[in-house]
Amino acid sequence: MPEQRPRKQxxxxxxxxxxxxxxxxTDPASGSQIDFDSFVxxxxxxxxxxxxxFFLAEGLRLREHRDRIHDLDVVGRPDTxxxxxxxxxxxxxxxxxxxINTTFNEPFELARQFASLDHLSGGRAAWNAVTSSDAFTGxxxxxxxxxxxxxxxxxxxxxxxxxxxxxxxxxxxxxVIDRERGVFARPVxxxxxxxxxFEIDGPFVLPRGPQGYPVQIxxxxxxxxxxxAAAKADVIFSAHGELADGQRFYRDVKDxxxxxxxxxxxxxxxxxxxxxxGDTTAEAHERAHHIRRQQVTPQTAIAFxxxxxxxxxxxxxxxxxxPDIDPAEDVNITRxxxxxxxxxxxxxxxxxxxxxxxxxxxxxxxIATTARQQFVGTPREVAVEIDRYVQSDAADGFVLVxxxxxxxxxxxxxxxxxxxxSLGSFRTAxxxxxxxxxxxxxxxxxxxxxxxxxxxxxxxxxxxxxx
Amino acid sequence: xxxxxxxxxxxxxxxxxxxxxxxxxxxxxxxxxxxxGYWVDALRAAEDAGIDLAFLPDSFxxxxxxxxxxxxxxxxxxxxxxxxxxxxxxxQASVTHTEPFHLSKxxxxxxxxxxGRAGWEVTVSxxxxxxxxxxxxxxxxxxxxxxxxxxxxxxxxxxxxxDDAEIRDQATGRFIDRDKLHYIDFTxxxxxxxxxxxxxxPPQGQxxxxxxxxxxxxxxxAVHRADLIRIAAPDLAKAxxxxxxLRAALAAAGRDPNRVRVLLDIDIHLAATVDAAAAxxxxxxxxxxxxxxxxxFHIGTPAELRDILREVENECAADGVVLRPLALPAALRHxxxxxxxxxxxxxxxxxxxxxxxx
Numbered sequence: 001m002p003e004q005r006p007r008k009q010x011x012x013x014x015x016x017x018x019x020x021x022x023x024x025x026t027d028p029a030s031g032s033q034i035d036f037d038s039f040v041x042x043x044x045x046x047x048x049x050x051x052x053x054f055f056l057a058e059g060l061r062l063r064e065h066r067d068r069i070h071d072l073d074v075v076g077r078p079d080t081x082x083x084x085x086x087x088x089x090x091x092x093x094x095x096x097x098x099x100i101n102t103t104f105n106e107p108f109e110l111a112r113q114f115a116s117l118d119h120l121s122g123g124r125a126a127w128n129a130v131t132s133s134d135a136f137t138g139x140x141x142x143x144x145x146x147x148x149x150x151x152x153x154x155x156x157x158x159x160x161x162x163x164x165x166x167x168x169x170x171x172x173x174x175x176v177i178d179r180e181r182g183v184f185a186r187p188v189x190x191x192x193x194x195x196x197x198f199e200i201d202g203p204f205v206l207p208r209g210p211q212g213y214p215v216q217i218x219x220x221x222x223x224x225x226x227x228x229a230a231a232k233a234d235v236i237f238s239a240h241g242e243l244a245d246g247q248r249f250y251r252d253v254k255d256x257x258x259x260x261x262x263x264x265x266x267x268x269x270x271x272x273x274x275x276x277x278g279d280t281t282a283e284a285h286e287r288a289h290h291i292r293r294q295q296v297t298p299q300t301a302i303a304f305x306x307x308x309x310x311x312x313x314x315x316x317x318x319x320x321x322x323p324d325i326d327p328a329e330d331v332n333i334t335r336x337x338x339x340x341x342x343x344x345x346x347x348x349x350x351x352x353x354x355x356x357x358x359x360x361x362x363x364x365x366x367i368a369t370t371a372r373q374q375f376v377g378t379p380r381e382v383a384v385e386i387d388r389y390v391q392s393d394a395a396d397g398f399v400l401v402x403x404x405x406x407x408x409x410x411x412x413x414x415x416x417x418x419x420x421x422s423l424g425s426f427r428t429a430x431x432x433x434x435x436x437x438x439x440x441x442x443x444x445x446x447x448x449x450x451x452x453x454x455x456x457x458x459x460x461x462x463x464x465x466x467x
Numbered sequence: 468x469x470x471x472x473x474x475x476x477x478x479x480x481x482x483x484x485x486x487x488x489x490x491x492x493x494x495x496x497x498x499x500x501x502x503x504g505y506w507v508d509a510l511r512a513a514e515d516a517g518i519d520l521a522f523l524p525d526s527f528x529x530x531x532x533x534x535x536x537x538x539x540x541x542x543x544x545x546x547x548x549x550x551x552x553x554x555x556x557x558x559q560a561s562v563t564h565t566e567p568f569h570l571s572k573x574x575x576x577x578x579x580x581x582x583g584r585a586g587w588e589v590t591v592s593x594x595x596x597x598x599x600x601x602x603x604x605x606x607x608x609x610x611x612x613x614x615x616x617x618x619x620x621x622x623x624x625x626x627x628x629x630d631d632a633e634i635r636d637q638a639t640g641r642f643i644d645r646d647k648l649h650y651i652d653f654t655x656x657x658x659x660x661x662x663x664x665x666x667x668x669p670p671q672g673q674x675x676x677x678x679x680x681x682x683x684x685x686x687x688x689a690v691h692r693a694d695l696i697r698i699a700a701p702d703l704a705k706a707x708x709x710x711x712x713l714r715a716a717l718a719a720a721g722r723d724p725n726r727v728r729v730l731l732d733i734d735i736h737l738a739a740t741v742d743a744a745a746a747x748x749x750x751x752x753x754x755x756x757x758x759x760x761x762x763x764f765h766i767g768t769p770a771e772l773r774d775i776l777r778e779v780e781n782e783c784a785a786d787g788v789v790l791r792p793l794a795l796p797a798a799l800r801h802x803x804x805x806x807x808x809x810x811x812x813x814x815x816x817x818x819x820x821x822x823x824x825x
Contacts, residue, residue, distance in 0.1 A: 025635060026635070026637050034579060034667055035579065036548070036579050036580045036582070060568070061661070062665060069663075071641045071643050072640050072641060072642065074642055075633075075642055075648075076628070076643075076666060076667045077665055077666065078572065078575070078580075079569070079572040079573045079575070079666065081539075081545070082542075082573050082577050083576060083580065085541075085542045085545035086545040086546065086548045086577075088503065089503075089507075089546060089547070089549040089550045104566065105566075106564065106599050108527060108564075108598045109564065109565060109599075113539055113542065116538045116539035116542040116543075119501045119502065119538060120542060120543070120546045121503070122502075122503070139659075139661035140568045140660050140661055141568060142658040142659045142660065177490070177497050177498055179490075179493070179495075184490055184497070184534050184535060188535070198600050199600035200597070200598060200599070200600045201598070201600070202528070202595075202597050203529045205528070205536055206501065206536050206538065298640065299640035
């Protein structure tokens with residue numbers, strides 16, 4: 001019999017529901033997506049459930065559809081840093097992760113904002129670095145003009161390297177605070193950071209934060225994105241929810257780590273996932289079906305269709321058949337989100353075939369094609385399923401995306417978390433103060449191994465991580 | 468025109484204090500300067516003492532002496548939002564290197580997190596261009612021209628959502644009425660911004676804007692755009708004259724001078740007795756000599772400071788003050804003695820005792 005490895009511990013994070021059709025704003029229990037109390041409720045629930053971190057996405061331009069502001073989903077969100085800093089006051093252990101774009105922010109400013117969050121939270125900051133080359137978003141930012149598409153990952157790497165150089169500017173012994181001798185700090189030698197896109201000269205303004213570097217998250221799935229994650233990220237936020245697909249992605253990304261002198265445990269893979277619970281399996285599936293219909297309203301179904309067809313389809317009946325006209329070639333009718341249709345004719349043909357075979361209306365087809373990974377069942381079933389994904393290396397955990405703001409996580413924390421704990425796969429208390437502790441990640445400047453969440457020491461890892 | 472009564476009380480929280488040697492005091496909490504505890508305690512103490520406005524100075528550059536290092540001021544304000552309840556939080560944020568789109572949503576979000584207690588002190592930054600490596604160092608005129616554009620962009624973004632834009636209309640499936648969201652389409656010499664904001668209009672609509680009027684460029688911006696104008700003056704007569712000039716300039720710019728508050732900086736060090744205060748300041752100066760203050764200052768007891776505040780009011784020297792403690796934790800202990808009484812808040816004098824001999 002093969003030697004059994006210790007049970008992997010599940011990492012969970014909570015995504016604040018964002019501006020997309022998954023958020024069911026029509027539900028009577030749906031609250032404000034902007035009032036601070038909503039953020040407080042979700043963050044406190046996540047902390048009550050002993051989650052690793054709370055995750056906040058970012059928007060830098062409102063989405064448009066057919067040249068007008070998209071009005072069918074939640075619109076509007078606050079500033080990432082401001083909300084995360086404010087949430088520090090109402091939580092004690094929860095990690096606070098924010099998406100911040102590397103294209104429209106400057107390294108010095110970013111480095112100080114993240115260092116401030118890490119100091120003010122006692123080591124709970126995380127940064128989901130995303131890139132954008134989009135002139136559409138760029139229209140809100142004209143300090144330095146637009147960025148050539150091919151340069152966006154170059155810039156992302158350089159921004160991360162520059163922020164790390166700045167965070168490293170104050171060696172550990174810089175602060176002296178000797179009142180008698182009148183020495184507050186040793187002199188700080190200015191940073192000289194030079195790269196293809198940046199020339200930065202001068203001292204940084206803060207000591208290193210408690211985590212050394214904030215936890216680095218990466219969300220892209222392209223080959224470049226995977227390579228970026230393997231080189232620099234601590235957490236990867238993948239979209240590969242389905243088991244076999246998840247396992248392939250997991251292997252691929254973890255295999256890349258060795259190239260950068262990193263261990264397989266140095267990068268945690270956390271796909272995004274939804275969940276729907278019920279007292280019985282049948283009830284959960286019924287609820288899930290009802291939620292899908294609330295997510296894909298008749299108007300949303302037509303808007304999705306228009307993304308593929310590239311033309312106004314408002315005259316079509318959402319409960320009727322797909323249009324018999326052909327899609328317009330290469331018309332990007334929705335801006336501000338990832339393009340849905342790269343080859344519209346092929347997608348239209350596939351959709352027609354599927355609709356014909358399964359007798360689906362427009363709305364039913366969109367419901368079927370926009371479904372994403374979610375766990376549906378009783379709390380026990382959902383716990384067992386999540387555990388199966390983690391134990392079989394399809395993931396290290398999940399970033400849960402509730403469909404309701406702000407109470408969408410309550411039921412999960414009350415009912416699924418105890419089941420995960422009874423399986424022996426989830427913590428029953430926080431064991432350390434920082435997000436790096438929760439995730440079992442090394443401190444980038446500390447050669448002594450960190451304790452992971454099972455309490456076992458990690459060995460064979462060397463001090464400073466390359467940057 | 469008399470100042471509005473009572474005087475607005477502002478407090479500037481600059482690290483260990485405005486004096487660069489203040490961290491050497493035994494009570495300075497210098498070890499805590501990079502922790503939330505230091506700032507939250509200070510802001511709560513200020514709030515409990517009846518301070519109306521907390522100003523949080525900021526800069527990207529390292530101080531040249533004393534306690535060096537600086538947390539982001541907007542971050543400190545946000546960190547304190549949920550643990551304070553009344554005090555106005557006014558972080559400084561420079562517009563020279565920061566995108567106005569980012570600033571707009573940061574201050575709007577601070578306004579949401581504080582439920583309507585956010586402000587913004589507009590500043591520009593000299594000597595920080597190399598830290599960003601994006602554009603050459605600008606002169607004062609160029610920096611303040613750019614600031615003028617930045618304030619225009621930020622305030623337009625705050626208005627880019629009408630208050631009732633969110634409709635959640637189930638019948639039509641529309642979350643917002645997009646006709647109540649507006650592109651700002653701003654194009655200036657320094658940047659152009661399309662809009663609308665991604666953050667809805669904040670609770671205050673337009674969070675108050677503070678500007679320190681210190682040179683012709685900043686005075687111009689203050690007169691055209693500020694709700695709070697900070698001034699420094701060597702004495703109250705000079706302050707009154709500056710206030711009058713600003714009020715005339717406000718009127719000339721087509722603004723109602725009664726809707727803009729002029730706040731006078733007062734550098735302070737408070738102790739139980741005048742001698743103790745003087746001795747403590749002498750110790751600070753002994754550690755590190757500094758130039759004489761460029762504004763009104765008070766080294767002495769809280770009671771005397773109250774007299775000065777009354778004088779500021781009587782002389783029409785300002786509509787409020789910004790107290791700048793030379794040593795912050797030391798000052799916080801004495802602030803409660805400054806809190807205005809209910810009668811003062813109502814603008815009523817303390818009556819003489821009818822039985823006491825005149």
